[in-house]
Amino acid sequence: DTAVSQTPKYLVTQMGNDKSIKCEQNLGHDTMYWYKQDSKKFLKIMFSYNNKELIINETVPNRFSPKSPDKAHLNLHINSLELGDSAVYFCASSQAAAGTSRSTDTQYFGPGTRLTVL
Amino acid sequence: AQTVTQSQPEMSVQEAETVTLSCTYDTSESDYYLFWYKQPPSRQMILVIRQEAYKQQNATENRFSVNFQKAAKSFSLKISDSQLGDAAMYFCAYGRGGGADGLTFGKGTHLIIQP
Numbered sequence: 001d002t003a004v005s006q007t008p009k010y011l012v013t014q015m016g017n018d019k020s021i022k023c024e025q026n027l028g029h030d031t032m033y034w035y036k037q038d039s040k041k042f043l044k045i046m047f048s049y050n051n052k053e054l055i056i057n058e059t060v061p062n063r064f065s066p067k068s069p070d071k072a073h074l075n076l077h078i079n080s081l082e083l084g085d086s087a088v089y090f091c092a093s094s095q096a097a098a099g100t101s102r103s104t105d106t107q108y109f110g111p112g113t114r115l116t117v118l
Numbered sequence: 119a120q121t122v123t124q125s126q127p128e129m130s131v132q133e134a135e136t137v138t139l140s141c142t143y144d145t146s147e148s149d150y151y152l153f154w155y156k157q158p159p160s161r162q163m164i165l166v167i168r169q170e171a172y173k174q175q176n177a178t179e180n181r182f183s184v185n186f187q188k189a190a191k192s193f194s195l196k197i198s199d200s201q202l203g204d205a206a207m208y209f210c211a212y213g214r215g216g217g218a219d220g221l222t223f224g225k226g227t228h229l230i231i232q233p
Binding site: 043044048111112 | 153155157161162168207209213219220222223225226
C-alpha cells in the first residue's frame, strides 16, 4: 500500500514539449506539495494545495501549473519544457491545514520523478 | 525568510560508531517544527526524526536522537551504532507551525559508512 505515489518515475522529453506528472496520496491528508530537487540535491518547495486551493507559489515560472482534481491528487503540468527544468520532482502530503491552529504535521514524500529535458 | 544551514557536505564514520550531523536554522517564528530526512540512493525521502520547537525534551527514535538547542537555533542529529544501511544524504528541514507553506531544507550531508 503506497502512501504517496507518483507517475511516471522517469520522464525523458525534448525541449519545448508539454508534460505532466501525476501524484496521488491515500493517507487522507488535506495538503499536498510539489518540491524540486536540482542536480546538487537541493530541495525547494514549488507549490502546496489545501482543499483545492493554492496556498503558496514560490515564484516558479508560470509554465508550471499544479492541478488538483480532488483532495487525494495533485498533478504537475509543465509547458514548453526547458533544459533547466531537468530535475527530480517530489510530491508530498501532510495533514497541516492553513489558517488554523493546527501544527505543521510531518510531510510524507512520493518516490520522485526524474525529469530529463534534452 | 527562514534558512537552514548544514555545514558538513560530507561525513564519514566507521560501522558501529557514533556520528553527529550539524544543522542550524534561522527564524523569527516561535511555533515551528524541525525534521531530519534521509535520502538513500533510491532517492526516496524518509523521515528520520521530528522535533516540536515547544518541547524541551530532545526527540529520540531508536539509534537516532537529536540535540535541540532552541536559543542557539541548533538541531543536530546523532546516529549511534552506525550501520551500512545508514549511508545516505541527510537533510535537515524546518516547517512553520500552523501553516502549510512547505518545508525549508538545508543542502544536505552525505553520510558514508566505512565497513
